Amino acid sequence: MSSTMLNLTMEWLMVAFVALLLASQVHSEEILYEHLISQIQACPKECHCPPSFPNAVYCDNKGLKRIPYFKGLPKVMSLRLNRNKLANGGIPKNVFNLSSILDLQLSHNLLTEIPVISSGLEHLHLDHNKIKSVNSSDICPPGALDDYFDEKGPRLRYLRLDGNEIKPPIPRELMMCFRLLRAIVI
Secondary structure, eight states: OOHHHHHHHHHHHHHHHHHHHHHHHHHHHHHHHHHHHHHHHHSOTTSBOOTTSTTEEEOTTSOOSSOOOOTTOTTOOEEEOOSSOOOGGGSOTTTTOOTTOOEEEOOSSOOSSOOOOOTTOOEEEOOSSOOOOOOHHHHSOTTTTTOTTOTTSOOOOEEEOTTSOOOSOOOHHHHHHOTTOOEEEO
């Protein structure tokens, strides 16, 4: 094969390679776009799901009495439901037991009990509600007290309960359950 033929073949291979790279880039952008559109379409109509942070659902100041349906957003990491009219009856029993939720904000509502939470939750804001007591067996995920050294135990690091009717002391079981707890505001 002549060197001219070899050079032409190499040039065509380079052109084909660049074309393939460009095609895969366009395909990746299409997939990302479709993902963002599906996230926006799955966002509850009562809420706001910012495209810049597609794993967040903001439902603050909406006068909500019930939790909106958001199962179409399987990877919700931050859920804000502050300043609504949510009472215990408006919250289905295991709605917050999603392993993807890291930050749950339910401040300034009408809650009298602490809802069931996921062991993966890291930040829980329940301030300014009507909670009178903390029952460790209700808030602590099942099995969390069984093995103190279990690395898969509850991940809660920040708990805010101020503005409620809770009187100290905090139950010792709560501190034993949430061993990673760094701040508790009462």
